[in-house]
Amino acid sequence: MALLMQLTHTHASRCGLRLKLFPHIRRTLIRRRSMAEDITRLDFLVIGGGSGGLAGARRAAELGAVTAVVECHKLGGTCVSKPLPHINLGSYFVHCPTAPPGHFIVSLCFINATLKAKRDAYVSNLNRIYRNNLDKSKIQTIQGDAKFTNNPEPTVEVNGKKYTAPHILIATGGRPSALSEEEVPGASLGITSDGFFELESLPKRSVVVGAGYIAVEMAGILSTLGSKTSLLIRQSGVLRNFDSYISTNCTKELQNSGIDLWKNSEVKSVKKTDSGLELAIATKDLEKKNDEEKISTIGQVDCLLWAIGRQPNTSGLNIGGIGLETDERGHIVVDEFQNTSRPGIYAVGDVCGKALLTPVAIAAGRKLAHRLFEGKKDSKLDYSCIPTVVFSHPPIGTVGLTEEEAIQTRGKENVKIYKTSFTPMYHAITSRKSQCIMKLVCVGKEEKVIGLHMQGLGCDEMLQGFAVAIKMGATKSDFDRTVAIHPTSSEEFVTMR
């Protein structure tokens, strides 16, 4: 005992000596002690209360993990607050009252304010439901901006308070990309899809810039609701990453619907005038082999909408500080199990830049929760055969490989294509017509269906069941053996020759 006390005394005096001689060590020791008091320890910390973050958090909590979600805006993320529900609400409805079979005289005029009020109410309701769900699951919600600190253990600071957990999930999503004033003078006079849903009234004259699905959806909604709409694309078609059958058809349908499509065009500058915005546009003439550009102007524009892509929400997080690997566009790099380059830190959803879809983020979040908190070592999301729909007019549905991808990966001789196009019966007696196109991409002797692509009325609801079968490995003869449901458009898939 005496020896022990002697040794202790000696140790303490040695420490004391050290503190006197080296003040910075003293400061460090004191900080570590006080930090140990200030840091809240959790089992699972989720940064981002959107589709992926909430799904992962809720599933983890169900599995017994003490969980918290950090969110700087409203719960629900992009999906709820921004594009998805609204696009569907708008676009579903707008194609209905044009040329019905019955006869009625009505003057159709659209008032955005009514729709916006109802939509805002619906979204607020969803925010509230998400909040309640989190409370019920005993998940702590932390309102504020998160930032990784320089602590050795991964630690996140929000509003001056610190949190740590052995498992931290980054699910901060993305936001629309914007051009700088250097790139296009006057670019900030335009809005993005985030601003679109704040519009109180329908713009008389709209210009949408972009060739991706968001541009296509926005242009479609604006045009059908009555805004004179132009769509500016840099090349000759929209949806260039989709199967070329879809890309060509969608481009055609946009033009047929009355959208003023400018191909091979870019906005050079934007000016504000008394009568609205004036855009200077450069259009390449592909027939002339030189780089000569024709400059045109679109004036009196009420709404310039940039839909030129999305970028990950990682600024302010200090992920560079903790050494997370990112790609050239800033997306967090993850492996098939959603692990980042730093153990104990994961990422799901749009911030990873792969398959930017709500159900993907939800599924990946849940699979991760099962892996981390239920010991399911192999739990991961299979990213193949993810079905996706574009709410264009008419809607597009696609799952699996495009014809081009199939030929590239399997060889042209192994790929067999089945295609059809027809006018849906809905248009039997309307003067306005739209086509329905369908394509199956099959591979190998057994003609396994590895890609399905379609555009037409009802394609948004049609795709889900086919996605189940294709994921199961359905072949063309499985399609042929299935009896059709009549009269529908979807039956054309099981009667293709």
Add this chain to the structure above:
Amino acid sequence: MAALWKGRRRWKTNNYFKVLARSLTGKYEYDYDLVVIGGGSGGLACSKEAAQLGQKVAVLDYVEPSAKGTKWGLGGTCVNVGCIPKKLMHQAALLGTAVKDAKKYGWQIPETLSHDWGTMAGAVQNYVKSLNWGHRVQLNDKKVKYLNMKGSLVDENTVKAFTKAGKETTLTAKNIVIATGGRPKCPTNIPGVEHGITSDDVFWLKNSPGKTYILNVYSSDVGLECAGFLTGIGLDATIMVRSVALRGFDQQMSGLVTDYMEAYGTKFAWKCVPRRIDKLPSGALQVTWTDTQTDSQHQDTYDTVLWAVGRAPETKALGLDKLGVQLNKETGKIIVGADESTSVPNIYAFGDIGEGRPELTPTAIKAGRLLARRLAGQSTQLMNYDNVPTTVFTPLEYACVGLSEEEAERRHGKDGIEVYHAFYKPLEFTVAERDASQCYLKVVCESSGNQKIVGLHFTGPNAGEVTQGFALGFQCGATYSDLLNTVGIHPTCAEEMTKVHITKRSGLDPTVTGC
């Protein structure tokens, strides 16, 4: 004239020599490889397929006018008085609902909206006529001989055919296929039954049927579908059901369909039977009926009475009894084998006329094509009548594939099945403030093993479009986890099928609440 007479004599002589040659040499030279009696969905598919395979084919189609005198062109029930006009009128009704929803979406719509029957019916009828024409062109292109004549069997290789004017033709064929389908029945014991119309007539009416009374018996979805679209276009429709609606279908789903219709204005008279129909001096029809639950008598006046009491096979004029083709005594339909053969060699029957066959266009088309391939010696594949998906196009559409929950329970026992279900709300209903209480889906699985799906049911908008792909999955032997392992498409109604996780057994609330 002389030339014509000479020609006629030459034809008769030719025919005589053919028959003589046949009986002397034992070598048969038929006019056709295949004669198909009936130019509906099945008959046309069969004849076109056979012609494509190099067979010499003739198809006979003849429409006996309905009791009210309605008649139509080539294409059969589906094209003229079934699926096609029904779905178009259903669409007209849906558009009416959509226009009402439009106000909530910001469209400025006048307070009162009216529907003009004449415009709709005219447009639908014109479309059907274009299909009749299209079918004729197709037959011509595929070199199928089309005869607008009424055919009947003389022997197993001979068909006699008559035009409307009574002109006769005889055709001989190696094989004969009967695909004459069916026609709506009328009740037999109600005085005044002749005042009513059937589905043969309703789509061809030039004037609005007005306030309509529909008697719906047996598994008739026709009655429900008609009541649905008549209500949807603003007419006063009452449907009288003796026992249950949609017999043979899943009864829980059937209840949701009828609940929705009632909520949206269709009047239902349950467990009632009509007693008589009287035509009043005004031209209106007075219907007297008994409520079997209270045993009380009631009366009301209608503009139109529509009988939807089932369909009877078209076999009367075929001469089947002469040849000994066996019929089911109860239904009157032709008894057929798995290969569509009848009790007489070389005579086949399929489609609505076949006993035990689904009365659906797609099964008739498929069976017809497979039969043509077998008869041409190109295949031995038989028609698979299992896993047939179907959709009822009532205002809230209902689609299903596989077993009803009741049938699944009967076969596997209550503990042998696990039923996953969900009440969901289509996104489009939200802003429109529409009640979605009957939008529902259920997946009936085997409870053991890998939980193979044995039945799948869905009520909601676009049910037919939603279900086709799932029917394919079902055909491939999908299990419950195949549904869950597929990423959902958001936001759609169909995705709910991949998210369903509450079982009936758990007793938990199956209402979907957000992601």
